[in-house]
Amino acid sequence: MNLLQSLGHVSLVSFAKLGRASLFFFALLRSFGYLVTRPHLIIKQLYAIGVLSFWLIIISGLFVGMVLGLQGVYTLSTFGAEASLGIMVAASLVRELGPVVSALLFAGRAGSALTAEIGLMKATEQLAGMEMMAIDPLKYILAPRFIAGFISLPLLALLFSSAGILGGHLAGVELLGVDTGSYWSQMQASIDFYDDIVNGIIKSIVFAILITWIALFEGYDAIPTSEGISRATTRTVVNSAFIILFFDFLLTAIMFGSH
Amino acid sequence: MIHNKSLEILVGLFVSISIAALFFMALQVSNFNGLQANTSYEITANFENVSGLKDKALISMAGVPIGRVSQIQFNPEDYNARVTLQIDSQYNQLPSDTSASILTAGLLGEKYIGLTAGGMDEYLQAGDSIELTQSSLVLEQLISQFLFNKSDD
Numbered sequence: 334m335n336l337l338q339s340l341g342h343v344s345l346v347s348f349a350k351l352g353r354a355s356l357f358f359f360a361l362l363r364s365f366g367y368l369v370t371r372p373h374l375i376i377k378q379l380y381a382i383g384v385l386s387f388w389l390i391i392i393s394g395l396f397v398g399m400v401l402g403l404q405g406v407y408t409l410s411t412f413g414a415e416a417s418l419g420i421m422v423a424a425s426l427v428r429e430l431g432p433v434v435s436a437l438l439f440a441g442r443a444g445s446a447l448t449a450e451i452g453l454m455k456a457t458e459q460l461a462g463m464e465m466m467a468i469d470p471l472k473y474i475l476a477p478r479f480i481a482g483f484i485s486l487p488l489l490a491l492l493f494s495s496a497g498i499l500g501g502h503l504a505g506v507e508l509l510g511v512d513t514g515s516y517w518s519q520m521q522a523s524i525d526f527y528d529d530i531v532n533g534i535i536k537s538i539v540f541a542i543l544i545t546w547i548a549l550f551e552g553y554d555a556i557p558t559s560e561g562i563s564r565a566t567t568r569t570v571v572n573s574a575f576i577i578l579f580f581d582f583l584l585t586a587i588m589f590g591s592h
Numbered sequence: 593m594i595h596n597k598s599l600e601i602l603v604g605l606f607v608s609i610s611i612a613a614l615f616f617m618a619l620q621v622s623n624f625n626g627l628q629a630n631t632s633y634e635i636t637a638n639f640e641n642v643s644g645l646k647d648k649a650l651i652s653m654a655g656v657p658i659g660r661v662s663q664i665q666f667n668p669e670d671y672n673a674r675v676t677l678q679i680d681s682q683y684n685q686l687p688s689d690t691s692a693s694i695l696t697a698g699l700l701g702e703k704y705i706g707l708t709a710g711g712m713d714e715y716l717q718a719g720d721s722i723e724l725t726q727s728s729l730v731l732e733q734l735i736s737q738f739l740f741n742k743s744d745d
Contacts, residue, residue, distance in 0.1 A: 488610035495613040
C-alpha cells in the first residue's frame with residue numbers, strides 16, 4: 334500500500350510540474366510582444382549568455398576537433414584512407430558533436446547560471462517586489478533571457494563546429510601530415526549544406542529552446558531557500574543533459590533516417 | 593557591469609563572428625551553391641543495372657563535372673532503371689548520340705555517370721533520352737564470370 338501510494342504521489346507531483354512548466358512556456362511566448370520595443374533587455378542577456386560562453390565553446394571545439402583528427406588518422410590509416418579524414422571530422426562535428434556537445438556545455442555554463450540567478454531573485458523576493466511595482470517579471474526578467482538563449486546556442490554550435498574543423502586540420506594536416514588538399518576537397522564533396530549543416534542548426538535550435546526553458550522554469554519554480562536553489566541548479570544540468578541526448582536520438586532518426 | 597556601449601559592441605562582435613562561421617561552413621566545408629542560380633535541363637537515360645548509383649551523384653564529361661543525377665526510378669515496362677540527369681544549361685551542346693556509362697571513382701569510391709560525346713550534328717534537348725548506355729559493374733557478377741572462364745580453360 335505504501336509503495337503504491339508513493340508511486341502515485343511521485344506521478345502526481347511530476348505531472349503537476351509538467352503542467353506548470355507548459356503554462357510557464359506559453360506565458361513566456363505571450364510576453365515576446367513586450368520585448369519588441371525593448372531590445373536592450375535582450376542585448377544585455379546576449380552578453381551574459383552568449384559572449385561569456387564564447388571562449389569555452391571555441392577552446393572545447395578546437396580540442397574536440399584535434400582529438401577527432403588524431404583518432405581519425407590512427408583509425409583510417411589501418412585502411413589506408415587517411416585522405417578521407419576531412420569527411421570524418423566534418424560529418425561528425427556538423428551532424429552530431431557540434432550541436433550536442435555545445436548544448437551540453439551551454440547547459441553547464443549558461444543554464445545553471447540562469448537557474449541560480451532566477452532562483453536567488455525569487456528567494457530574495459525581487460520577483461515579488463517587481464510584481465508589487467506592476468512590472469511583470471515574466472516579461473522583464475525571464476523572456477529576454479529565453480530569447481537570448483534561443484539566439485546564442487545555434488551561433489555557439491556553429492562556432493564549435495568551425496573551431497573543430499580547424500582543430501582537425503591542425504592535428505591531422507599540420508601534425509600528422511595528411512594532405513591539406515584532400516582534407517578540404519573530400520569534405521566539400523560529401524558534406525551537403527542543407528542535409529548536414531542546416532539540419533545541425535535545426536538541432537541546436539531545438540536544444541536551445543529546451544535548455545533555456547528548463548533552466549528558467551527550474552529557477553522560477555525553485556523552493557526559495559539555499560538548499561532549494563542548489564537542487565534546482567543540479568536538476569537543470571542533469572535534466573538538460575538527459576533531454577538533449579534523448580532529443581538528439583529522436584531528431585537524428587527523423588533527419589538522417591531516410592538515407 | 594560593463595558599460596552599455598562596449599557591451600553592445602561585444603554582442604555585435606559575437607554575432608558577426610558566428611555569421612562568419614556560417615559562411616565558412618557554407619563555402620569551405622560544404623558544396624553550397626544556392627547563391628548562384630544555375631539553370632539546368634533534364635535528360636533521361638535507361639540502364640540495365642544502376643546498383644550503387646545514388647541521387648545527386650556526379651555526371652562528368654572528360655572528367656569535368658557538368659551536372660548531377662536528380663532521380664532514379666524503376667521502369668516497369670522494360671524492367672530497366674530510368675535515371676534522370678540534370679545537366680547545367682551552359683553545357684547544352686551534347687551530341688544526340690552521346691553515350692552514358694556508370695563508373696566508379698577509385699576502387700571503392702562513389703559511383704558516378706560518365707558521358708562520352710558522339711559525332712552527330714544534332715544536340716540533346718531537354719526531355720531527350722540517351723540511347724547508348726553501359727550498366728554499372730557488379731563485383732559479384734565479375735568474379736563469377738572470371739571463375740567460369742577459368743574453369744573453361
